Amino acid sequence: MHDFKEERITELKTKADIANADFDLLLQNDKIAFYESCEMTQIFLYEQENKSVQNYYTLFVFEEIAPKDSKDKYLFPELQKIDKKFKFGVLQKRISIEDAKEQFKNIQQQNKIIFNNENCSVSKQMVLLPKTFVPLRYGTTEPMLNNALKTNFWGASYVIEFFNEKKDFSLGETQRTKFDFINQAIKKIINIDLAKVSDRIGNVIFQFPVTIMDLDTALISQGSEIRTTAKSHIKSKIEKNINVHVQTSFDNTITGFDSQVFKGLDFTFDSKLGDDNNVHVTVSDFENKIILYDNEFNFIKTFHGDMHIQGLMPPRTIPQADGSIKKVNLETIMPINVGISLETDYSNQILKRNQNDNILKRSGDYQVFKGKESKKALDFIRKKIRQTDAKEICLWDPYLSAKDIMDTLYYEPTGKNFRCITCISSANSLSHKSKKLGDYEKLCRNHGYTYAKKDIRHNGFEEFCKESRVLFKESNNLNISLKFLAQHDNYGWKFHDRFLIFIPYESSQLPEVYSLGISVNQIGEKHHIIQKVTDSREILKNFEKLWKELDNEACCVVEFPKMKDSL
Numbered sequence: 001m002h003d004f005k006e007e008r009i010t011e012l013k014t015k016a017d018i019a020n021a022d023f024d025l026l027l028q029n030d031k032i033a034f035y036e037s038c039e040m041t042q043i044f045l046y047e048q049e050n051k052s053v054q055n056y057y058t059l060f061v062f063e064e065i066a067p068k069d070s071k072d073k074y075l076f077p078e079l080q081k082i083d084k085k086f087k088f089g090v091l092q093k094r095i096s097i098e099d100a101k102e103q104f105k106n107i108q109q110q111n112k113i114i115f116n117n118e119n120c121s122v123s124k125q126m127v128l129l130p131k132t133f134v135p136l137r138y139g140t141t142e143p144m145l146n147n148a149l150k151t152n153f154w155g156a157s158y159v160i161e162f163f164n165e166k167k168d169f170s171l172g173e174t175q176r177t178k179f180d181f182i183n184q185a186i187k188k189i190i191n192i193d194l195a196k197v198s199d200r201i202g203n204v205i206f207q208f209p210v211t212i213m214d215l216d217t218a219l220i221s222q223g224s225e226i227r228t229t230a231k232s233h234i235k236s237k238i239e240k241n242i243n244v245h246v247q248t249s250f251d252n253t254i255t256g257f258d259s260q261v262f263k264g265l266d267f268t269f270d271s272k273l274g275d276d277n278n279v280h281v282t283v284s285d286f287e288n289k290i291i292l293y294d295n296e297f298n299f300i301k302t303f304h305g306d307m308h309i310q311g312l313m314p315p316r317t318i319p320q321a322d323g324s325i326k327k328v329n330l331e332t333i334m335p336i337n338v339g340i341s342l343e344t345d346y347s348n349q350i351l352k353r354n355q356n357d358n359i360l361k362r363s364g365d366y367q368v369f370k371g372k373e374s375k376k377a378l379d380f381i382r383k384k385i386r387q388t389d390a391k392e393i394c395l396w397d398p399y400l401s402a403k404d405i406m407d408t409l410y411y412e413p414t415g416k417n418f419r420c421i422t423c424i425s426s427a428n429s430l431s432h433k434s435k436k437l438g439d440y441e442k443l444c445r446n447h448g449y450t451y452a453k454k455d456i457r458h459n460g461f462e463e464f465c466k467e468s469r470v471l472f473k474e475s476n477n478l479n480i481s482l483k484f485l486a487q488h489d490n491y492g493w494k495f496h497d498r499f500l501i502f503i504p505y506e507s508s509q510l511p512e513v514y515s516l517g518i519s520v521n522q523i524g525e526k527h528h529i530i531q532k533v534t535d536s537r538e539i540l541k542n543f544e545k546l547w548k549e550l551d552n553e554a555c556c557v558v559e560f561p562k563m564k565d566s567l
Contacts, residue, residue, distance in 0.1 A: 015130055016108070019160050022131040023104060025288065026158055026208045027062070027097065030238045032290060033211040035062040038100035039150070042091045042113065043186060044120050045169070046079055054169070055122045056088060056182065057194060058113060060100055061150045061207045070094035072115075075189045082178050086171060090186065100206070107162055107204055123202055125166035131158045131208075139278070139296040147193040148200045152209035155293060164202030167506075176507035177544065180537070195537075212236060213265045213292055217281060219299045225272050226279060232265035239264045242292075245282045248275040251350050265292075276301075277347070302339035309334060365514075366531035369524045377524025381500065382411040384514065390502035392416065396543055397498040397519050398423035398487075402468040402558075404520035405484065406475060408500075415479040421546060422557075423495060424461050424488035461488045461555075468557050473567045477560050484557040485550040492549040499539055511540045 026032060043056040072093050079087035093115070095103075106114050108128065113120040134145050135156045149157060171178045183195040194201055211233060218227045228246060242265060248256040256273025276299055283293040308331040315327040367380050385393060385408065393409060393416055400422035409418045464486060487494065498516040513536035517528035533539055558567075 012127055016128040018130040019128045022158075023101075023160055023206070025290075026131065026160075027101075030233075030236055031212070031285075031288060032158065032208060032292065033062070034064055034233065034235050035097060035208075037065050037067040038062050038095050038097060039065075040091075040093050040095055040100075040103075041150075041190065041192070042093075042120065043182075043192075044089055044091065045082075045171075046087045046089065048085060048087065053118065053120045055113065055120050055202065055204065057148070057192070057201055058120075058122075058204045059148070059150065059192070059207060060103065060205070062097070062100070062209070064211060065094070067096045068094065076185075080182075080185055082171070082181065086178075088182055088185075090189065104206065113204070122162065122204060123164040123166055123168050125164060125168065126162040126204070127165055129161045129163055131160050133158055133291045133294065135294050137295065137297075139298075144197055145200075147196040148203075148205065149192075149207050150209075151191065152211070154209065154211045154214065156210045156291075158208040158210065158290075160206045160208075162204040167202050169202070177541075179507060180541070210292055213283070215281070215283060215293050217279065217297070219276055220270060222299075222301060223276055224274050225270060226276060227268065227270050228281060229268045230265050230283065236265060240285045241287050242267075243282075243284045243286050244269070245280075246271045246273065247280045248273050248277055249280065250275060250277040250347070251354065303337070305336045307334040307336055308332070366529055368529050369527065371525065371527050374524040377530065378407060380530060381408050381514075381516075381520075381523070384500070384502075385409060385412045388412075388416075388502045388512070389504075390416065390512070391505040392503040393418055394499075394501035394503065394543060395420040395520070396495070396501065397421075397516070398495055399498075399519035399521055401521060402471040402484070405482070406471070408520060409482070410475065410480065415481060418480070418482040419547065420482070420484045421495075421543070421550065422484070422486050424464055424486050425494065461486060465557050469567050472558055477564050477567075480560045480564075482558065482560045483551075484559070485547065485555045486557050487546070487550060488555065491552075491555050492546050495546070499533075499543070501536075501540060501543060503540065511536045513539045 027035060029035075039061045040058065041061075042058040044058075045054040045056050046052075047054065070093055072091055075090040075092055079089045081087050103113055106112050107122055107126065111122050111124050111126070113122060132145075133156060134143050134149065136142075136146070136152060145159070149159065169175060179198065179201065180195065183193070183198075187193050187195070213233065213236075214231045216229045218229070219225075220227050226246060228244065230244075240263070242262045244260045244262065244267075246256075246258045247254060255275035255277065256271070258271035258273060260267075260269050278296055278298060280296040281293065282291065284291050310329045310331050312332045313330040315329050318326040318328065320326055367377070369377050393412065395405065395409060395418070397404065397420075400420055405418070405420055409420075412418075468484070498519055500514040500516060502512040504511060513533040514530055515533055516523065516530055518526060
């Protein structure tokens with residue numbers, strides 16, 4: 001039998017050996033920089049009961065700043081409270097290169113970061129990864145990892161990372177909410193955004209900014225020729241065998257390429273490439289297998305904009321409810337065009353087709369319903385529900401009824417947890433359609449309830465609960481884990497939009513949220529769109545806040561399996 005565990009152990013040992021060699025290489029003067037000290041920024045959790053300190057995220061940044069005596073600097077005036085059990089803080093300190101080397105060893109050998117006889121424990125599931133090159137920017141995008149690093153205005157950085165694979169925090173069931181609280185507080189005081197790179201929570205990163213050279217690229221002849229100029233660090237003395245690659249691309253094809261070899265980092269050369277789109281420049285020290293520069297960019301060749309001028313026309317008047325008049329100053333638009341852009345130019349034709357392709361690719365996971373397509377809409381939702389690997393599925397709909405829940409969530413066959421919220425002032429009863437009124441009367445009589453003919457809107461929370469339980473009783477509710485809450489009176493707050501929410505097992509993973517566009521009881525009947533929400537965190541955050549306010553007996557319609565046998 002193949003021993004995957006042994007293979008994994010061998011792999012991680014090999015990676016660690018490479019990382020240790022990389023660490024020594026990158027710290028050598030005149031390789032990528034001339035480091036003199038290291039800035040440590042440590043975000044830590046403090047457990048009050050046993051007074052233990054646990055690493056949340058730590059960044060060591062090597063810098064060309066002279067070492068000096070540095071006191072511990074706490075970026076918050078006092079530890080920040082997370083809950084009754086935990087607080088957190090941020091410690092910043094400048095240390096010597098030798099101290100940084102010692103910490104690198106301590107993490108590997110003792111699973112600790114040690115300062116002033118204080119221990120900050122790190123996970124025993126740390127994986128040490130070899131060096132990674134992180135550009136400052138790459139085209140119009142920025143590498144996501146830069147959100148966890150200190151900005152190197154000279155250019156790129158190398159990182160050597162201890163990656164916490166287990167994320168073994170003990171912050172309880174609401175760990176995701178607590179992570180959000182910590183990350184938001186951190187972002188306010190330092191330029192680190194762990195909300196964007198939550199996979200780095202629990203990690204320790206050693207950052208090596210590349211400052212050995214400065215590089216500039218200029219357009220000599222528009223559309224065809226590029227000049228590349230490099231200057232070395234003022235302290236650099238060692239001659240290096242340098243490779244420079246310049247490449248252009250367009251429409252996923254390589255349109256130009258040049259490669260040069262130099263002795264040292266002071267050079268200028270021109271490349272006749274025949275194109276100037278998506279210029280990609282790479283500079284490497286090939287003897288030491290080190291990348292010194294890598295970036296992709298474009299030159300601005302044309303500029304189009306508008307100038308808005310006020311005062312040429314009288315203002316528009318708009319009457320207000322209080323009898324006053326609101327004035328809106330009208331504007332005249334004057335277009336501004338710099339450079340020549342031909343609509344029939346070959347590049348414009350290709351770019352327009354690419355833009356159309358990108359719109360289609362980024363349009364998201366959605367479905368448009370034109371009306372009278374209830375079955376199609378329900379099938380779309382049921383398919384999403386069956387295919388998800390989420391821990392929980394939530395329905396948030398002000399008109400949600402028991403019938404709607406059974407028409408959607410009950411098609412999930414594996415017994416996932418369901419959480420649902422409706423609104424009593426909005427939600428229809430089980431007989432929300434007049435043609436179903438006779439069916440509901442029959443159900444009441446079958447289950448021993450006295451039916452009284454009323455308005456099809458229900459008369460309060462108790463009536464809604466009774467009606468809901470009548471319909472739930474029509475199912476055997478086998479393997480159903482459901483909690484159905486209702487907002488009413490002064491409990492919680494009213495809401496309007498309708499969402500289907502998939503909550504993942506991992507708290508660091510983003511939830512998936514679909515905006516339904518219309519309530520489940522009318523899904524597909526009218527023209528509407530079901531579409532995936534781009535950033536789902538705020539939706540889930542608001543759902544959890546309302547759930548917390550409603551999670552009590554006064555708002556609970558049903559809870560299965562707890563109430564199953566009492567229906």
